Amino acid sequence: MPGFELIGAEEQAEINDIFARGGVLFRHGFDALRNDCFKVREFEAAFAAYMKVPHALAVTSGTAALRVALAVLDLQPGDEIITQSFTFVATAEAIIEARAVPVCCEVDATLNMDPIDLERRITPRTRAVIAVHMLGTPARLREISAVCSRHNVVLIEDAAWGCGGSLDGRALGTWGRMGTFSFDFAKTMTTGEGGMVVFQNRADYERAAAWHDHGHENNPTVPRWEDTRSGSGFNYRMTELQGAVGLAQLRKLDDVVRRQRTNRDALWRAIADIPHITGRAVPDGSHETADALVFEVPSAHIARDVRAKLVANGLSTKILPEAVTWHFAGTWSHMPELVQQHGNLANAFPATAERLARCVSLPITVKMDEALPARMRAAIESVIG
């Protein structure tokens, strides 16, 4: 889990620095008051350098990051965007908010986008694919990128869970034309609420930067009230307070991921030899953020019993098997746009439904109690063993 476990003096010092230098909380302007203090701008530059991309744009949430990325694409009525059926509801919400048609596909044993099912669902109206790195494990980006190239559709990565992870040494979020991140309070690094979009090319960045700021081009030759504009927009600007916290959290990110991976490995060593459990499939070359340890058991009934036993012992699971409600499109019958596209959602993604029901996901913390692996083992073994 997350940066919130390590939030403290460093974040406080960054916030204090804003007030010591004039207390300007808006990312633009007020130059006479701010003593050259630009936390959001500094956070974007540091994040882009960390990700080894030319541009990064900070926004108000991971959901906003997806919406802003989609604003770059000039979507037309009827354009379809494909994402995976196992994701947080926000991915589909952003597609709907962008007035595109949401299409979901099955996941495979990685619990991320199945590239074969993705290709089956591409139509002449498909404009983009949003691949998600659920629970910190990379999607099959090599295969997904190849499908996108073959069909000339844009790849966007929803790396809300992937911050600090990589595949083949390349950061998650930087394989696609754009990548989006969430810094909500449960993520690997947090700004309370917040998000980031990273870009491979300047034109996309400029379009997104203007769109997330009411269309402002922030033309340096004119005052803001006379600013130039060439398209519509909205307001998804990050505040300086969030930027300050983000700077401190980014410096901790590699350490958070390293400690999560160590704790995940210790937990897996403790339970791996319990009969009938199979670890989640992970693409070769993955560096997972290890937000969770996920494994499959033989039946949905056993998965539910494992969860009940863990809870009875004061332990918990994370999303699987209990919270598919918010994370599986097969349950989103409250979204008419999805129902219109897929019909009866309960039967629309049978492979994903069957697999998710058999999965158990254990939360990984940075500050793990040393006794936890043995307690987890005892609880799981008492159901399966």
Ligand SMILES: Cc1ncc(COP(=O)(O)O)c(C=O)c1O
């Ligand atoms: C896969 C995924 N995408 C997007 C989001 C949205 O992020 P936020 O909560 O910052 O809006 C989340 C949040 O959990 C997520 O899990």
